[in-house]
Amino acid sequence: MACILFDKLGLNAGRKGKTGYSTDTRVLRSIREEHEIVEVIEEWREYSKLLNTYLGPLPELISAADGRLHTTFNQAVASPGRLSTTNPNLQSIPIRTELGREIRSAFVAEPGFRLLSADYSQVELRILAHVSGEPKLREAFARGEDIHTATAAEVLGKDPATLTKDERNVAKMVNFGIIYGISAFGLSENLEIPREEAQAYIEAYLARFPLVQDFIQRTIERCERDGYATSLFGRRRPVPELKASNRQTRSLGERLAVNFVMQGTAADIIKKAMVAIHRRLRAEGRAARLVLQVHDELLLEVPEVELSAVKELVRAEMCGAYPLDPPLAVDIGVGDDWNEAKN
DNA sequence: TCTGTCACG
DNA sequence: ACGTACGTGACAGAC
Numbered sequence: 001m002a003c004i005l006f007d008k009l010g011l012n013a014g015r016k017g018k019t020g021y022s023t024d025t026r027v028l029r030s031i032r033e034e035h036e037i038v039e040v041i042e043e044w045r046e047y048s049k050l051l052n053t054y055l056g057p058l059p060e061l062i063s064a065a066d067g068r069l070h071t072t073f074n075q076a077v078a079s080p081g082r083l084s085t086t087n088p089n090l091q092s093i094p095i096r097t098e099l100g101r102e103i104r105s106a107f108v109a110e111p112g113f114r115l116l117s118a119d120y121s122q123v124e125l126r127i128l129a130h131v132s133g134e135p136k137l138r139e140a141f142a143r144g145e146d147i148h149t150a151t152a153a154e155v156l157g158k159d160p161a162t163l164t165k166d167e168r169n170v171a172k173m174v175n176f177g178i179i180y181g182i183s184a185f186g187l188s189e190n191l192e193i194p195r196e197e198a199q200a201y202i203e204a205y206l207a208r209f210p211l212v213q214d215f216i217q218r219t220i221e222r223c224e225r226d227g228y229a230t231s232l233f234g235r236r237r238p239v240p241e242l243k244a245s246n247r248q249t250r251s252l253g254e255r256l257a258v259n260f261v262m263q264g265t266a267a268d269i270i271k272k273a274m275v276a277i278h279r280r281l282r283a284e285g286r287a288a289r290l291v292l293q294v295h296d297e298l299l300l301e302v303p304e305v306e307l308s309a310v311k312e313l314v315r316a317e318m319c320g321a322y323p324l325d326p327p328l329a330v331d332i333g334v335g336d337d338w339n340e341a342k343n
Numbered sequence: 344t345c346t347g348t349c350a351c352g
Numbered sequence: 353a354c355g356t357a358c359g360t361g362a363c364a365g366a367c
Contacts, residue, residue: 024348049349053362078359082352089361092351100350177357186357248355259358263352295352295359 001041009035046099054094054103061088069107071292079237079256080263083293091294095342107338109301114334116288116307117341118314119297121329122147123269124179124262130324131232131261132215136208141326148172155204174205178212179262181255216258223257231264232322266296269328273321274298280313299338307334 002021006013011031013021021027025045032038062069071090078084085091093107094100109115125147129137140150145160152171153160170191177187188198206213220242223229227243228236237260241253274290277298281288288310292299298318302310311332318330335341 022347045349049363052364053350057362074360080359082359084360086361089351092349092361094350096350180358183357185355188357190357251356255356255358263358266352297352 005031005035005038009037011035011038046097050094050099050103058088058106073293078267080260081231081235081237081267082263082295083267090292093338095339101339104339104342105337109336113301113303114307114336115291115338115341116300116302116311116314116332116334117297117338118300118318118330118332119342120266120270120318121331123266123296123328125175126324126326126328127232127262127265127269128178128212128215129326131265132209132211134209134211134215137212138326141329148175151175151205154208155201170201174201177202178205179259181258183251183255219258219261220254223253229257229260229264231261231268233265233268235264235268237264269321270296270298270318273318276317276321277314280317281310284309284313286310299341302334 001023002013005011005023006021011034014027014030023041025042028038028042028045032042058069069088069090071085072087074084074086083091094103107115122141125137126141128134129141136154137147140147140154148168148171149160149163151174152158152163152167155171155174156163156167158167173187173190174182177183177190180186182202184195184199184202187193187202188195191198206216219229223239224242227240228238230236237256239253239257239260241249241256244250244253270293274293277300278290281290286303286306286309288300288302288306290298291301298314300310300314311334315330315332319328321328333341333343335343
């Protein structure tokens, strides 16, 4: 495809080397105006992905025994301590496009039951606020503010009401970056801006949230000393990369250490909630059951008659899994199918 | 078995 | 100068 687009048609190649030109989503988007074939390829990519990964294989995996689709949970694969799922991977069912959502709609509750989706709101940034103690972050959450808008207002020194969409999006990408272990290069790639500009955003952010800067620095220093990063509950992730002689590998180690505190603690918290919910459902003799976990979301199949009780049970056990400051927050939706439950 | 791509958090 | 945002799994195609 690269040969056709870039050599034969002479479209603007741009990014990447290594084994040749890239033809990924971002590249295609950037050359959409240059030739009418590009949009057709983009469309074909979306259709073939959905067809080959979901529509084709999933029906074949429905159990003959009970007519349901069962995944396999791996508890010891993902380094931060998250679960992962295989055959099929039910943690990557589409949601981001209209067409993808139609596939999600095919996941339905049994007759007499509804699907209840409960997801933690900004759990990793709340963990950051808690472990860093950064007052501005804690207060923004305590006041129930939109965290990306609050971040943009603070960093740019503007009234939240006057912020543009782009300004909020920059703050959102910076917040993602903080969770991933930020780098100027990564932020610049993501926002498609010069690295110097990205570096300036990072410096402005850290100046406005000094306790976050302290948290990052102390996390790295501790990890260098101990050889492992530690979640809020004391679970450890070894980070040998931090001792590497290669500077790039050491930088990776720094990002892994910082990311683990948030991603790993979030994984711990939702597991605590799952255990608590399961125990209470059993103790109360409910027919409702947990059917899926997707990192910050729990999906339950709930009899109609149990809905209001189970909804409050789930909210209480997820929010109460651990007393964070700011507190954990949970959004809950109910529907006949999984897509509906998330609206 | 590896690479590129793309689905999710 | 280099080359990176964190974590997964599935698929097609090349080898």
